Amino acid sequence: MDLSIGEVAKRSGVKVSALHFYEQKNLISSHRNSGNQRRYQRSVLRRIAVIKAAQQVGLSLQEISNALDSLPKNKAPTRQQWEKMSRAWYDDLEHRIQQLKALQEDLGGCIGCGCLSLENCSLRNPDDIRAQEHSGESLLTDPD
Template sequence: MKASDRLSIGELARRTGLAVSAIRYYETEGLLTAERNAGGQRRFLRSDIRRLSFVQIAQRFGFTIGEIREQLQSLPLERTPTKADWSKISRGFRHELDARISTLTRLRDDLDGCIGCGCLSLKKCKLYNPEDRARRYGSGPRYLLGDDPAEIGD
């Protein structure tokens, strides 16, 4: 690979919209790897533009640096990732996103009613969660955490 195929950290920052300090942070977290030129300056692959774009998107979806790192480890470092490589990563996140969407949908739909929290302060709780039956499955908002009210019944 030619030296001209690599980007300086400043160029990578301009191309991704990230601060240089953020790129350094992501490098220390193992999300990308830089080579050093003869002068000791970092040089990045052009494919790191996509890696960092993916990092930004994944963070907006609420994924942690560790979760992102785990997914990015499946990408090849010796070549630019292909569409198939990126599809594999997206499948890895799809299950988690589907679970989050399901939880948010339940939250939206049940926000004004009983959520199985055990407070028993609403009249509806006496019908929906009588005698705090949901507590059998643990503390907290059991129905929002995925417990099915139909299965909690006596």
């Protein structure tokens, strides 16, 4: 049974405008009925749930799109397909978690240090590693 855009919005908790946006980005797909109205297969609800979960953990739409490309477009992913896709995100998410933990631990010291210096900042330039290759404004223009 196909769903209207309003039904998909209601069941997924996503605004109609977001569904249009997801469709423009090829994250979800629909077809047109004889009355030229959008219709979605029920499996779109699973794809939207994946998109929402991925956004909640901070993945970009491009990262989500790349992952969804490995899943079938018009049917719900199997458990194995979902696990394979989520494993691909694991290392990236673990790295982000470690970065956030480091920020959490150092943020108080940074705010309290008063140096106001990007050149010597323990968050932006730990152990002054940038001094080996860069100085001054290169820190602002060259994020590597």
